[in-house]
Amino acid sequence: MNIGSHRHVLSGFALAVLTAVAAGPVAAQTTRASAASVEKLVAINGAQKALEQAVGGIETQVRSQVVMSLLQQNGGAPLNAQQQTAVNKVVPAVGAVLRREMGWPNLKDPYVKLYQAQLNQDEVNRLIKLYEDPGYQTLMQKMQTVNLQSAQLIQQQLPVILQKIQPVLEDTLKDALKQ
Template sequence: MRQLPFRSRLLSILGLLLFAGGAWAAEPSEADIEKLLVASRAESMLQAIIPQMEAMQQEQFRQLMGDQPLTPEQQAEVQRIQARTNEIVRRTLAWDNMKPMYVQVYRQSFSRDDVRAITRFYESSAGQALLDKTPALMQNLMVAIQEKMVPMLEELQSEAQNVSAMPAPEVSPPQKRRRK
């Protein structure tokens, strides 16, 4: 019987180890993931998004309508459309509809050990503080980012003006081919 060269044997062993590596990381159970979802307040965070989405939709409607005056019938129609779109958003983002997706994505993304460690973190006082302070953190980040954006937008506007002040390149018309 012929033996494989050392390099081939080494590659085979490494391949087996890599293949088996996926089996070493145990998949989280649904109960593990549900415990994480509760600890991380996933449901309440999802529900907090809904009013924000509705406010964005309302602003979009306002922008679409502009300054044009609407008749009472048109106003009623806009309100009916807004109510319908709000209903669709609420139905789509209802926890009962979204939870299976969360479980599936968490199962695909994390091992059982990851889920359990993340759950322990969210159950800790530091994890709870993170959850409690995340809305304020996000608000503060948005303010800070907007402050950074103003000078950047001014710089971009200046660059755009410089580009528009440049003379246009000369373009010569294509030459016609002569037929032989």
């Protein structure tokens, strides 16, 4: 073999090494996130707490809807003792089913799989680092306050908006009924 062919073999080898080195970070970035790291992420990002709050909210809505339904059946009269007892019995029973079926022990594995399907290991690591950052935690607490106050602001504006929508709806219905 002459020097030229050695250079060709060496340059091919060098190209292969450089390609492997360059591909290394890409391969690392696309590594599937481990279940343990995703579990850590969902533990610190509040997914479990949010799920538990959602279940509590659904239970509250169920109570409200049951009471409203009974009030309608009563023609708007207050619930009698038997109806109130029924509400006090059924709502906790429904809540127990919700907590059992939508509780963290039941949904933890599907949550982990969902995160693993969407995020690679590098992304999970970056998110964990972000969620553990005290500055980020402070910022997120402030954003929760902003979101809560924004919802309250919209809630305050809703009666005014509905009042302005009412004539539009009435006019539209009148026009539709003329035809």
